[in-house]
Every structure is written in C-alpha cells, then in structure tokens.
Amino acid sequence: MALLVKVVLLVAVPGFHADVQTIPYPPLLEKLYKSFGKSDASNRIGESIGCYSISTFAFKNNQVINPYVPPDAAREYVQRVSQNPAKRRQKRGTFLPPGQYRLRKEYRMMSTTERNVFQTCLQELKERYIGDMSIYDTIAAIHKEDIDVHNGVNFLPWHRVYLWTLENALRDLGGNCSQVTLPYWDCTAEYYANTLVPNSAAQSIIFSERFAGLGNGAVTDGPFRNWNLSRQVSESWELFGRDTIEWLKTIGTNDLITSPGTYYSIEFYHNMIHRFVGGYLSSITNAPRDPLFFMLHCFVDAIWEEIRQAMILRGLDPTVYPNVTNEGHKGPQPMDVFTGWTNEEGFSNLWYERHVRYQPSFSCRPEGGDTCKNTEGVECIWNEYSMQQECTAFRESATESSEPQTVTTTPHPPTTTLPWWFWFWKKRKRRAATSHNINDYGSSHTTIAEKDKVHVCDSHTCPSAPTSMQNTYTINGVTDSALWVYLPVKVIFIRPPGLKFHTFPCYSDGKVAAFNFTQDIFDPAFNVDLKRHLHTGKGRPYDYCRINDAGSAKIYIRSDGINYDGNSMEYASLDERYPISSQKAFIAIKDPTFNVTEVCLMAYDSCGRLCLPTCRRKGSAVYQPCTGCIRVNNKHPKMYGRTVADIVADQWTFNSIDDYEFLDPTESAENIYLKFVCDASSKFPWQRQKPGVY
Structure with missing residues (x-):
C-alpha cells in the first residue's frame, strides 16, 4: 500500500x-514547538503538531512583517454590519424579534433555491465595492488585521461574530438576499468517505460544479470559478467523525474545549479541516478568500453549540467564561475589530435564544432520525471503523447529467468490492466512447485527425485519482x-x-509451486547488515x-x-x-x-x-x-x-x-x-x- x-x-x-x-528556529516557532512539553511523536501526530505550530507562527509573524490597516470606509462598514443588537438598533430584518432566530442548514440539505440564492448573493457581495476593494474581500481581509483571536479562549466567540458579520452583509444587499443564512459544511461525511477509499473525499458533491467547485487545483467550475481560488483536498489527511463530536459533548467544558493544542480543543479539530482543503485555507491570513472558510467555521460554530446544549443537560452553565491570563482573551475585553462585542458576549445564551440556530445535520443513527437518505450527495454506508452505518459523501448523482438516463442504478453497488466512484467513471467513459460524431469515421474521410493518445488525468477524467499540487503563489x-x-x-x-506488500518469494517442491508469505521480496530483514543500519x-x-x-x-x-x-x-x-x-x-x-x-x-x-x-x-x-x-x-x-x-x-x-x-x-x-x-x-x-x- x-x-x-x-x-x-x-x-x-x-x-x-x-x-x-x-x-535557528524563530523564537515564537520554537516556543510553540516546546509548548507541547514532553509529548513526543509516539503519542502525538507530528503533522498536526508541526502544521499547527507553523501556521500559528506564520499568522502572528505576518502581522509584524506585512501589517494590514483597513481604510476608514471599510472599518466603518464592518462596524455597522457587525454591531451588537443588544446595544444598537440595526436595519429592519437584520435581527429577528425575541423568540425567533435564523436557521442555518448544512450545505447539501439546502433546497436548490436556497443554495442558488446564497451563492448568487455571495457573488453580488464580491462585485460590490467599498473604495477599491469588494465588500466580500473587505470582510475577508479582517482576518489579516492585527488580531489576537486564535490559540485561545476567544477563538470561538470571535469567529461566531465574524460569521454574523458576513451574514449581515449578505442580508444588507436586500431583495432575495434579505433573509439569506450561511450554510455549514458537515465534513464528517468526507471523513467517512476517506476511511473507505483514500482520496474519495475529493470527489464529494461539495467539490462539484453545483456546490463549491473543484477540490483539486484551480477552481475553474462552480459558483466561485472566477474568484481565482485554488484547493488541494487531501488524499488521506485526518478529519474527524461523529464519534469525536459525541465524545466532546459528554466531557466538554468551557475550559477543556478552549484549551489550545489539546485533543479537547475545538480549535484543534478545526485546524484539520483547513489542512484538509488546502489552497488558501492552509494560510490563516488568506483563508477567508475561499467561501468554504465560512462554511467550515459555521460547522465549527454548530459543534460548539451542540456542546453548549449538552452542557446544559449535564447541569453546567455554558455562559461561564474561562479564566485566562492573556489580556486580549479576557471576557470583558472588547473583541478585536468587532468592538461592539466583548469576548464573553460570544458565550451568551442569547445566540441560541434569539440569533442563530442550526438545523440538525444528516444522520444514519437512530438518534439522528435517519435523514441521510433524503440528502443529496450522501448515503448511509457501513463503516468498519465505527462499526455502524455512517452518512458518507459520494460523487455527484447521475441525475445531474444532461444526458437521458435509461437505467437507474444505486451509487454504491452492494455486492462489489470496487470503490463506488468506479461506476461513475465507467459510465462517463462509456458515454465518451459512444459520443463521436457520425462523420468522424465515414468513408468520405480518407484520413482521421490524430489525437494525443496519452493524457494527464484530472478530477473529471480520473475520479479519485491523486493530482499534482497547485499552489496559490501569493506573497x-x-x-x-x-x-x-x-x-x-x-x-x-x-x-x-511491520509492512508487508503482496509480492512474495516462491519455490517448488517438485510438484507444485508454493509461496512464502512470511516476508515480501523487498523486506530489509533479508540482509542483516542492512536491517541493522535502518533505524x-x-x-x-x-x-x-x-x-x-x-x-x-x-x-x-x-x-x-x-x-x-x-x-x-x-x-x-x-x-x-x-x-x-x-x-x-x-x-x-x-x-x-x-x-x-x-x-x-x-x-x-x-x-x-x-x-x-x-x-x-x-x-x-x-x-x-x-x-x-x-x-x-x-x-x-x-x-x-x-x-x-x-x-x-x-x-x-x-x-x-x-x-x-x-x-x-x-x-x-x-x-x-x-x-x-x-x-x-x-x-x-x-x-x-x-x-x-x-
């Protein structure tokens, strides 16, 4: 393998x-590495520790070497659309009356109309300007200001208000956008897909033309195709499943889930999603350029709210702000950029009671109501790791094709060991082989135009195949x-x-050949000196x-x-x-x-x-x-x-x-x-x- x-x-x-x-290491980077104490690579995953540390360093370092100060007009706009409803009356329709709230849905669980309205409004925000920068880019640029909102307690409340700000900006457009809500992206479906077939998550419907566009390389299709985005969806990098969320709900306290760098930290798991998508999302500074940033943060916020509600059921108060020493993270401190809010107001129960709630995500589990079967792009599949049915992402449905369908098939043939994406690839290949023009091979043609016989695969021609790296080249x-x-x-x-590849020595006893399955032919143990030197x-x-x-x-x-x-x-x-x-x-x-x-x-x-x-x-x-x-x-x-x-x-x-x-x-x-x-x-x-x- x-x-x-x-x-x-x-x-x-x-x-x-x-x-x-x-x-030498820059001092801050060395401090971040050493903050993990005596933990070593035998009990902590090195990639998680290393990427967390370097990303945090890069974000802090950028505020020194490349500081960003927004124009006054941009700052005034952000203050207006982010303002706290408890302190100032806003435009009618921005905040709902007491007892009502905005309902955010999973991206795939939105109706086609809801999804199209959301994507159209985002595009309109991208095309309207404040000075020489679009409104969307103005909001995205907030994330590269001199802010202290990561690696600590105020990560969750600050990003909650950040989402609120973008959602208000969309509603501020008026018309069809006046009641739009941000969707969240429940990436547990992609996690379960990758546990079945490595790299299959890149073929999720999320990364299709009708949703967020391509997951590998330059994003040349979908609603954001003209945004100059690129992504590099991981072939096997770790995400997390529902079991992790349920575990956090049973043990989570405000102190635990905001403790940076630990397996209890929501921010720690959120880092995995950033690295999984890659592209701009691999940079904390530039991540909001891609709208998937806001959808994944909606999911993070939804997880946080699930834990908060579970805390209430366990007799705990989710509004209690943890004790911190960092001045910027203390409860009464005004939020960076969003000065109408304090850090502790992000912990208020008013968010759930009056501002935002999340429609439950798809589920195959009895407690979730088995909503997976009615959601496009996901399906209940038995997972050998969780030992139960899990809602798993798959490639866009065959009904998306503009060609007539004469046969109805299930996306996951139940009696085959082939990966599910094989059937879509085979169907695509069969259609391509029969789609030649009738004049291509007629007697009236004495020659046939030669075409390249060797092609480089992409995500369309070779579903689930690994792809080359596409960098953003942004400095x-x-x-x-x-x-x-x-x-x-x-x-x-x-x-x-401990590895064993399926290429074994064989011998004959004079009658029939036999294989020695103890070691493959490449095993270094065949040479004692070599094995001794390979530490x-x-x-x-x-x-x-x-x-x-x-x-x-x-x-x-x-x-x-x-x-x-x-x-x-x-x-x-x-x-x-x-x-x-x-x-x-x-x-x-x-x-x-x-x-x-x-x-x-x-x-x-x-x-x-x-x-x-x-x-x-x-x-x-x-x-x-x-x-x-x-x-x-x-x-x-x-x-x-x-x-x-x-x-x-x-x-x-x-x-x-x-x-x-x-x-x-x-x-x-x-x-x-x-x-x-x-x-x-x-x-x-x-x-x-x-x-x-x-």
Missing part, C-alpha cells in the same frame, strides 16, 4: 553554499508566480517496520492511515516564509516497498533577488509522521540534523532556479554516444543543501537536535 509522506520546510541554509545558510497578499523560485530538496524514505521509530500515524500496495509513496513538503507572508506545498514520489529510497522535490520559496529569503520547511509522510531535516556540513558531503529553516541570497553559486526546468538543466548533462541516435543523461554531483530523512521516529525533529546546533 502506498505511504504518503508530507514534507513541510522551514529552511535556512548555512555557509556550505554561498547563497544558503542554516538559521504578502500579491498573487504572482514570478515572485517565486524553486529550491531543490532531497528526501530519503526508510521503510517502517526507524514508532511515530504515531493517523488513526486510519492507508498504505498503497503498489508502493507508490508521497513525501509532502511545505515552505513557510519568515521574512515574507506566503507558503507552498510540494511532494516527492518514492517507492516505499524498498528498504530505503530517495527522490528530489522542488519547493517554491520567495525570489531572493532583491532581498534575502528566510523560510522554514517541514516534511511528513502520508500517515502524518514528521521527517527529520538535515543540512549539509560545510566542506563535507555529510548531513546533520538542523532546523529546516534557512536564509537564501542571490549570490553564486545559486542553489535555486526560476523554474524547475532551470534546476534540472543545471544538474544533468546529456552525453552523445558515438553515432547512436541517443544522448546518455547523467546526473551531476548533487548540489543540494537540505535533505529530509523520513524514518518514522518516535521523537519530533526539534527533539533530535543538539543544543546550540541548528
């Missing part, structure tokens, strides 16, 4: 090459790939213990990690700027069947031509285990553990290229061989400073470094 290894790089390279040098709020260059990085993958640990993987039996593995790499606001993702493809394998990847970083680039890189596998960054010693071919944070300048010899092709051309030579029509491609001596070693260690990378060595 294929192991997906993800690499996130925060890199500064030392003086071995003139243009790269290693640097300090400006989207332009010319502002980026590519840094080569080497990745080493050491096969973890691997017991890093904790995702709870439902799937490894591909074909052996195709991905190591994911992420870069986050230190002296610029921007990140990127890439992966290296390896064969994890082998005892040890290596590959290169080319990760995008800021162009250092006019100013040095300081950046951190991180890497992790598809099971969420972090890889160890190592840097090349000065004057040596040996690598040693380092922070993965580097400083890059534009002096020679350059360690980067403006394009991937530039780097490849520099590292390869093509030698002519006598009179053969053949050029022998030869890779030159490696000129790579940073190498990631993925060995499933039981320790986090920052726990494996010597003091004072970076």
Whole structure:
C-alpha cells in the first residue's frame, strides 16, 4: 500500500553554499514547538503538531512583517454590519424579534433555491465595492488585521461574530438576499468517505460544479470559478467523525474545549479541516478568500453549540467564561475589530435564544432520525471503523447529467468490492466512447485527425485519482508566480517496520509451486547488515492511515516564509516497498533577488509522521540534523532556479554516444543543501537536535 509522506520546510541554509545558510528556529516557532512539553511523536501526530505550530507562527509573524490597516470606509462598514443588537438598533430584518432566530442548514440539505440564492448573493457581495476593494474581500481581509483571536479562549466567540458579520452583509444587499443564512459544511461525511477509499473525499458533491467547485487545483467550475481560488483536498489527511463530536459533548467544558493544542480543543479539530482543503485555507491570513472558510467555521460554530446544549443537560452553565491570563482573551475585553462585542458576549445564551440556530445535520443513527437518505450527495454506508452505518459523501448523482438516463442504478453497488466512484467513471467513459460524431469515421474521410493518445488525468477524467499540487503563489497578499523560485530538496524514505506488500518469494517442491508469505521480496530483514543500519521509530500515524500496495509513496513538503507572508506545498514520489529510497522535490520559496529569503520547511509522510531535516556540513558531503529553516541570497553559486526546468538543466548533462541516435543523461554531483530523512521516529525533529546546533 502506498505511504504518503508530507514534507513541510522551514529552511535556512548555512555557509556550505554561498547563497544558503542554516538559521535557528524563530523564537515564537520554537516556543510553540516546546509548548507541547514532553509529548513526543509516539503519542502525538507530528503533522498536526508541526502544521499547527507553523501556521500559528506564520499568522502572528505576518502581522509584524506585512501589517494590514483597513481604510476608514471599510472599518466603518464592518462596524455597522457587525454591531451588537443588544446595544444598537440595526436595519429592519437584520435581527429577528425575541423568540425567533435564523436557521442555518448544512450545505447539501439546502433546497436548490436556497443554495442558488446564497451563492448568487455571495457573488453580488464580491462585485460590490467599498473604495477599491469588494465588500466580500473587505470582510475577508479582517482576518489579516492585527488580531489576537486564535490559540485561545476567544477563538470561538470571535469567529461566531465574524460569521454574523458576513451574514449581515449578505442580508444588507436586500431583495432575495434579505433573509439569506450561511450554510455549514458537515465534513464528517468526507471523513467517512476517506476511511473507505483514500482520496474519495475529493470527489464529494461539495467539490462539484453545483456546490463549491473543484477540490483539486484551480477552481475553474462552480459558483466561485472566477474568484481565482485554488484547493488541494487531501488524499488521506485526518478529519474527524461523529464519534469525536459525541465524545466532546459528554466531557466538554468551557475550559477543556478552549484549551489550545489539546485533543479537547475545538480549535484543534478545526485546524484539520483547513489542512484538509488546502489552497488558501492552509494560510490563516488568506483563508477567508475561499467561501468554504465560512462554511467550515459555521460547522465549527454548530459543534460548539451542540456542546453548549449538552452542557446544559449535564447541569453546567455554558455562559461561564474561562479564566485566562492573556489580556486580549479576557471576557470583558472588547473583541478585536468587532468592538461592539466583548469576548464573553460570544458565550451568551442569547445566540441560541434569539440569533442563530442550526438545523440538525444528516444522520444514519437512530438518534439522528435517519435523514441521510433524503440528502443529496450522501448515503448511509457501513463503516468498519465505527462499526455502524455512517452518512458518507459520494460523487455527484447521475441525475445531474444532461444526458437521458435509461437505467437507474444505486451509487454504491452492494455486492462489489470496487470503490463506488468506479461506476461513475465507467459510465462517463462509456458515454465518451459512444459520443463521436457520425462523420468522424465515414468513408468520405480518407484520413482521421490524430489525437494525443496519452493524457494527464484530472478530477473529471480520473475520479479519485491523486493530482499534482497547485499552489496559490501569493506573497504578502500579491498573487504572482514570478515572485517565486524553486529550491531543490532531497528526501530519503526508510521503510517502517511491520509492512508487508503482496509480492512474495516462491519455490517448488517438485510438484507444485508454493509461496512464502512470511516476508515480501523487498523486506530489509533479508540482509542483516542492512536491517541493522535502518533505524526507524514508532511515530504515531493517523488513526486510519492507508498504505498503497503498489508502493507508490508521497513525501509532502511545505515552505513557510519568515521574512515574507506566503507558503507552498510540494511532494516527492518514492517507492516505499524498498528498504530505503530517495527522490528530489522542488519547493517554491520567495525570489531572493532583491532581498534575502528566510523560510522554514517541514516534511511528513502520508500517515502524518514528521521527517527529520538535515543540512549539509560545510566542506563535507555529510548531513546533520538542523532546523529546516534557512536564509537564501542571490549570490553564486545559486542553489535555486526560476523554474524547475532551470534546476534540472543545471544538474544533468546529456552525453552523445558515438553515432547512436541517443544522448546518455547523467546526473551531476548533487548540489543540494537540505535533505529530509523520513524514518518514522518516535521523537519530533526539534527533539533530535543538539543544543546550540541548528
């Protein structure tokens, strides 16, 4: 089975090459890493800890290096549409009378009319301007102001008012928009889809043309196709299911669910959804550019309200504000940006009594009323992990097609072991094969126009197949790939213990061949010396990690700027069947031509285990553990290229061989400073470094 290894790089390279040098962790990032105390990779998932820490650092750091101050007109508008109804009378229709409330629904449970109105109103908000910025972008930009609303108690109440603000702005448009409500996206359906078939969540109806548009690559269809969005829905990254929500409802208190970085924290689980969608959602600063940000935060708010109501049933008071030391998070403190509200007012029961409620989501469970069967794009399917029927996402229904349907089929054939998306793909392929024009192959044509016989798959032609990485190429709020260059990085993958691929030795006893199923032919145990040198640990993987039996593995790499606001993702493809394998990847970083680039890189596998960054010693071919944070300048010899092709051309030579029509491609001596070693260690990378060595 294929192991997906993800690499996130925060890199500064030392003086071995003139243009790269290693640097220590930024102080805030180091503090975040060490805040997890004695926890290590044997009991905490490294990808969750690493990405949480670097995302939090990047958000705080951006407020210093690229501060955003909104124009007065934008600030005045936001104050008007966010105002507290308990303190000031608003436009009629914005707030409902006592005893009434707005009812938010799951995106798939809205009627077609409700969904179309919501999407049309969002587009109108995108096209109306305050000064030189659209109203939607004005509200999205709130998230990049100098705000202290993450990693603490006021995360939940502040984002509750943020949702309220966008919803009021939509209603402020009037007409059909005057009663619109934000939908929430219940991503537990995508979670259950991925537990059945890795990467199948990317084929959810959520990521179809009638809903939010494509989930992988540039969003070129759907209602937001002209918004210049991109997404990279994870193939296997961890989300969470209803069991987690029910568990939080049984043990949740205000202190527990607002404790950052713990498995009780709602913010911790919300981080998973951001990383799952990728694209702009992988950046805290830029996440609201994608409307899915507000839908996922509606779901977070719905979960919070479920827990609050459960607390009441357990005899607890959900309005009690936790004790905090951070001034910005204290209860009586006015909210950042939304100064008409205090942090503790976000905990008020008035939200449930008068402002907003959530229609229950789809469910297969008896206590949920089995509403799944009446919801488009989800279906009750037996889940081997939860050991019960779960409402599971699937690809858009066949009834969406404009072609006549002569046969009615169920999306999940009950007697097959093939993944459910296979049947949609097969139907699409059959239609394509019979859709040729009658004149294409007639006797009147002496030639047939040649077409490419090899095609690169996309999410339409190869449903559920993995896709390449599409980055946003956004630096300090400006989207332009010319502002980026590519840094080569080497990745080493050491096969973890306990794997067995279905390729076995066989022998004959003279009569019939027999297989030895004890070990596959790639097992390092066949060589004692090799096995002795392959040090691997017991890093904790995702709870439902799937490894591909074909052996195709991905190591994911992420870069986050230190002296610029921007990140990127890439992966290296390896064969994890082998005892040890290596590959290169080319990760995008800021162009250092006019100013040095300081950046951190991180890497992790598809099971969420972090890889160890190592840097090349000065004057040596040996690598040693380092922070993965580097400083890059534009002096020679350059360690980067403006394009991937530039780097490849520099590292390869093509030698002519006598009179053969053949050029022998030869890779030159490696000129790579940073190498990631993925060995499933039981320790986090920052726990494996010597003091004072970076």
